[in-house]
Structure formats: structure tokens, C-alpha cells
Amino acid sequence: MNIVHINRFYRIVFVSLVTIYLVILAGGIVRSTGSGMGCPDWPKCFGTYAPPLEESQLPADYKEKYAVQGHPAVFNVYKTWTEYVNRLVGAIAGLIIVYQCIYATRFLKTTPKYFWYSLLLAVLMASQGLLGAKLVSSYLKPILITLHMGVALLIMGILIWLLVEAGKEKQRLHAADYAEEDLGRKYRWAMWVFISLTVIQIFLGTEVRETIDIISYALDYQYKETWIASAGSIFIIHRSYSILLTAATIYFTFILYKQRALYPKAYRLSTKIAAVIAIEIAAGITLAYFALPPWAQPIHLLFATVLLGVQLAFVFRFMVGQNRRSV
Template sequence: MINSKTPTDSRNDRLFRKLTLFAVITVYLLIAAGGIVRSTGSGMGCPDWPKCFGSWVPPTEAYQLPSNYKELYGAKLKGEVEFNVVKTWTEYVNRLLGVFTGILIFGTLLASVPYLRTHKSNLFYASLAAFILVGIQGWLGSKVVSTELHPLMVTLHMVVAIVIVFILIYTLIRSYPPRTNTFKNKKFLLVKQLIVLSIVLSFGQVMLGTQVREAMDGAISMLGYDARSQWIEQLGLPFYIHRSFSLVVLGVNTLLVYQIWNERKRSRLRRYLIQGVIVVILLEIFSGIVMAYFSVPAFAQPIHLTLAIVMLGTQYSLWLESTDILSAEKKQMVGTA
């Protein structure tokens, strides 16, 4: 594990790392919240944006709404015009978490300003990119609502969330001094290539998952939320491709785990990350089995989605850590030449 404090740490370094770590965790929570919104059909719980039923704080009872709210919002709610307080507040809490995430990432941007005139200026620009993307993510959120959950907008919304996670992980790991280690170069380069391949395949699996989700949305619109046991039957080819491709992802990651596990010298961070890959993949497969064979329970969908993004983040952290090691070793070789 990365030491929380190094000899050259300043107070700002420690603050920046804490804020960035909290931002990563919050983004993952936001992704999970988005999964809960979709799995419970709460995406239109607030039919307008940025307000909810025309108010900054949504109602808790139908009588608090305008008397003609069914006429005002009936088209967007597609006939489900009876006020549902659970769906409304599920979506509203998701939005609040999004605002909190934006504030936290803005805090990391402010904490990165001192790096602007140092050799760590990349941390400022990465933090700035994350903050800009959070703004874009908020705009995409409004489009998701205004387009009434159009599949393309929902998918794009998720992709941007993944990019934000990657940027924040980059800033967190790069805020620490490079770590050195001793490896046989050919084997280490092979491991790095396996990491890249695992990221590509895992991202492809996530994109296939969005196709399954779109097919499931079609099944939901046709059968309703009370017919969960019949959803899987309606998914067709995307579901079977997604399920079969998981074996490819598992195979490549198993090979990656084997190669890193047999390294003679590996950092504590590297050991924790590869253990994380193992645990997350097993949990991801288990949650997929639960969804496929137990009528797609609502709790399993956000877990399945969040685990997929956690897996991508862990694999990306491994890649960054590998790049750090190679960079440090090259500098060491130049220094001794």
C-alpha cells in the first residue's frame, strides 16, 4: 500500500491526496447511486432538471404538488403520473450526491494550484480536467432527463463517469514519488501488456453490459417492473454475448494475476491491487449469476455496475503503478551511466 506520508510531504500534499481519495470514493458511490436509480425505475422520479417538480426540495406528499401536476408532467412520466415519493427522493439523493462530488473535485482543483509552478504541474491539469468533466457530466445529466432516458445519453453519462474515475486515480497515484523495484524486463513488459489488454477487454465488457441494459429497458417498457422473472427471456443475443465474453475477461485477468503473483519482488501496493482484481472479478461474476438466475433483483444491478467500474479502476491503477516503476528504473539507469 502507498505510504500515507513520505519524508518530503507537505501539508498541502497530504490534503490533496485525502481530497482526491475521497473524490474517487464519492464518484464510485455516485455510480452506485445511478445504478440504484436505474434498477428501481427512478430515472424520471424528478421529471425536470435542475429542480424536481419545480422545487429545489422535492415534495414528500402528493398534496404538496400543483393541482395540475399530472397535466404538467404526464407526458414525461409516460403515463405514470401518480406521485411516487420513493422514486422521487431516490433520484433527488442521486442529484445531491452529484453536487457533493462536484464540490469535492473542485476542492482537489484548489489544492492542486500550488503544483502549477512545480514539476507536478500535471496534477493541476488533471484536476482541472476532472472538474471540467464534472460540469459536462452535470449537463449530460440534464440531457438524460430531457431526452427521457435515451439509451445513448445514459451510456455516454456512464462513460464520462469512468473517465472521471481514471483521471482522479491518475492524480492520486502520481501525487506520490515513483516506486522502484527489480524485475526481468521482458517479463515485466509482458505483465504491462496484459494489464492493458485486461483494461481493454473489461471496458469492452462494460460496453456490452450497456447493450444488455438497453435490451432490458425494452423488456421493462413492455412487461413492467413487476415482471422481473421474464426480463432475461427478452434480452436476446446481447445478453448471451455479454455472458460468454465474461469468460474471456476472466481468463486474461487470471493470467495477469498469475504473472504478478509470481514476481519475485513486488510492492505492497502492487500486491493489494492484484488481490483487489481477484476479489472484484469473483464478486462481479457472482452478482451476474444472481441477476441471471434470480429474476434480476434490484439490489444486484447497481452492485454489478459498480463492481465493473471498480475493476477498471483497479486495473488502471496497476498500469499506472507499472509505468511508475519503469520510469523510476530508467532514471536510475541514466543516473548510474
């Protein structure tokens, strides 16, 4: 395999992954600012590819013309442009993944998995675009928001796997004596349980957000300090679940700390997982006890997905080596 090609492919996948995280961050900002219907049509925004800057640029009957599910369109320049930038970031991410797929054709004879998984990513990105259109036309139906998030996590996971695989290939080409650090079956299953807990927690968080949306709408977006208390059992479950996740993180890091001489790289990555979850918990506490400040919501979502990403990288990097040994 050409080392120049694998180095370049690794960089392309890395850029793709960064843009996906930017899409997730942008989506979190859209959600926290209530900008989901900032553009009431798709793929255009108020009938144009570049949205207006002021209401006077819209037709007189725009509220009826762009009404969705019986809801009149509302123009707010900040929300409109927030949603528009979100769409632009998504489009850029899609184009980068298409380029990744095209570049991966050169591996069809040597490492075809790079091409086929890149092609799958391109299909998933196209599906995300169609799902985004359906989301707008449904007036942000909650189940579609959850599905939209699920597909984004799947895309992220595949990109991380490709990044780790390409990284291993780079190391093998650079060093003939390269050996993978494999932690064995016991830790492999423990981390997959850990990942499952994180995925459940992310979707519990999505349910909390949907509940808060219903409460805030019912209260006409007033009395913000009461929203969390009104969320009921779903918030309590989400909060309690975070304690379980934190305890699992501390335990896993401690176990690897005791074996850091044997598995130094794995231990270092486990400390990064602990650091990410600490930031995530801090953002969650801020949301719960400081009346949901908008800036904390996208940070909470972003670091939840970063946590999942680092966990997946851990599994792919240390637990799927060719020369597994029992622990």
C-alpha cells in the same frame, strides 16, 4: 515540494474518488429502481429544490405541467427521493472536485499537472451535470445513458491516476531511497488489453440493461422471470465475455504468483483484482438466475467500476515508473 501540501492533496483526491464511486452506486440504484424520471425537471424537482413528500403538495395539473416527451409526470415519493439523493451526491462530488482544483493551484510552479488535470475534472463534472439535464429532458434516451456512464468512467480514471501520482510523490518525499516497482513492457501491454476487455464488458452490460428496460416496459413490468431469456444475443455475449475476462484474470494472477518474490506488491494487487472480479461474477450470476433482484444491480455496476479502477491503479502504480526495465 511541501510534504504537507502533497499529503493533503492526496487525501482530497481520495475523497473525490470515493464520492465518484458513491455517485456511480447511487446511479445504479436509480436505474435498478426505475427512478430515473423520479424528478421530471432539472435542476429542480417538480419545480422546487426540495421535492415534495406527498402528491397533495403538487399542483393539480402537475402531470401535464411536468410531462416529458409526451409522457405525463408520475409522482412516487420513493422514486422521487431516490433520484433527488442521486443528484445531491453528484452535486457534493462536484463541489469536492472544485475544491480539489482550487487547492491544486499551489502546485502550479512545482507540479502543474495536478492543477490542470483537476481543472479538467471540474469541467467534466460540469459536463456531467448538463448531460444529466439532457438525459431527463430526453426521457432517458439510451445513448445518453451510455455517454453519461462513459464520462463517469473517464472522471474515475483521471482521479485514480492523480491518486497514484500523488502517492508516488509522497513516498519519494518520505524516503530518499524510494524505488518504483516496474513490471516492464510485456506486462504493461497485457494489462492494457485486460482493461480494454473490462471497458467493453461494462458497455455490454449497459446494452443488456437497456434491452431489459425495453422488455420490461413492453411486458408492463410483469413476468420478470422471463426478461433475461428474452434479452437474446446481447445477454449471451455479455455472459460469455465474462468467462473470457475471468480466464484472463486467473492467468494474469498466476503469472504474477510465480514471480511474487520479484514483484510482491504487484502480486498482492493482482489478487485484489481477482477478488473483485469474483464478487462481480457472483452478482452477475445472481441477476441472471434469480430474476434480476434490484439490490444486485447496483452492486454489479459498482464492482464493475471498482474492477476497472483497480486495474488502472495497477497500470499507473507498477507500469509507468521512471526506471523501466525489460522483463
